[in-house]
Amino acid sequence: MRKKVISLFATTFLAVGVLAACGSSDTGTSEGVNDSGVARETVTLKLAENQPEDYPTTIGAKEFARLVEEKTDGRYKIEVYAGGQLGDERSVIEQLQLGTIDLTRVNAIPLSEFSDDIGVLAMPYLFEDEDQKWDILNGEIGQDLLETFEGSSLVGLSFYDSGERSFYNTQRPVTTPEDIAGLQIRVQQSDLAIDIINSLGASATPMEYGEVYSALQTGVIDGAENNFPSYFTSNHFEVAKYFTVNGYQGVPEILLSSEKLWNELSAEDQEIFREAALESVSVQREAWANLVEEAQKAVVENGSELVEIDDLTPWREAVQPVYDKYGEQFAEWLDRINNN
Structure with a gap:
């Protein structure tokens, strides 16, 4: 298992720049009283979130913060800095490793740099359905995956919903892999992403996200994929x-x-933080489901044609070469997921 810790020298300058704008990086403390009138110290922590205040992951993070404060009787207070106030995902990960930020929410893809195992979650058609997916992510297998960050100065607490990625195009309704064959489909710069598209008979075209609209409009590409x-x-x-x-x-x-924060927590408080993280998942997922419903309604009202797929079997069969190529790397996790 490969682990990687960002160079302290390189990240110190990033951290200093961000902290100069945001104030001291030290965990803040203040005093107050609990419900019984007994004096107690409040430790204030920073949670970095690069999405807006009303985005589902921010809503989840705020629920996590609320639960931690409630469960610790106010001994810990988590301030959520939304909208990328503390930096982009990359710089936030680096600051988290240094301990200059206490908590954050990041997509699993960039985190595969610190845990080879977490990459299994990017495999195509990995789960049978949403119920199985969240039973696994919120259960023992998910917890074991989070523990694969050990040695990277990161501690995984829970998974949040980021939706399901699907294909869209400018040419025709696509109901089978044969329909997508021959189309130029934009993907992220990733060997796995490229292999998935190519296995379906389409032509994978890596491209910066900001260029996709123009490329679709001018016919440079025929389609893309996203939620x-x-x-x-x-x-x-x-x-x-x-x-x-x-x-x-x-x-x-x-x-x-x-890891710095985690090691400062008592075993009891570590359990509280994990419990709060897991309990916040349902709130985050509900917010995500609402956002998906709103977006789906809006695109249909604007003329998009939604092609529902009842049987995914042909699609699963088409991406088998991807499992042949990467299956050995993720064998343990794939076996556990398939046998769950």
Whole structure:
């Protein structure tokens, strides 16, 4: 298992720059009284979130903060800094490793740099359905995956919903892998992402996200892939009307603590933080479901055609070469998921 800790020298300058704008990085303390009138110290922690205040992951983070404060009788207070106030995902991860930020929420994809095992969550059609997915992520297998960050100065607490990625294109309704064959589909710069698209008979075209709208509009590419909210907020629905609802990939978000903070918590408080993280998942998922519903309604009202897929079997069969290539790397996790 490969673990990686960001260079202290390189990240110190990042941390200093951010902290100069945000104030001291030290954990703050203040005094107050509990419900019984007994004096107690309050430790204030920072949680970095790069999404807006009303985004589902921010809503989840705020619920986590509320639960921690409630369960510790106010001994810990978590301030959620939304909208990227403390930096982008990369710099926040580095600050978390240094301990200059206490907590954050990050997508699992960039975290595969610190845990090879977490990459299994990017495999196509990994789960049978949403119920199985969240039973696994909130259960023993999910907890074991979070523990694979050991040695990276990161501590995984829980998974948050980031939706299911599906395909959309400018050319035609796509109901089978044969329909997508030959189309130029934009993907992220990732060997796995490229292999998935190519296994379906399409042509994977790595491209920066900001270039996708223009590329769809001008015919440089025929399609792309993402979840409903991103399809809507990026305005890709304006130029790519055919959206195939087949949820081929559903990489989750991860709520993380710095190892520095974690080691300062008592065993009892560590349990409280984990419990609060897990309990906040239902609130975050509800907020995500509401956002998906709103986005889906909006794109349909604007003329998009949603192609529902009842049987994913042909799609699962088409991506078998991906499992042949990466299966050995993730063998332990795939066996556990399939046998769950």
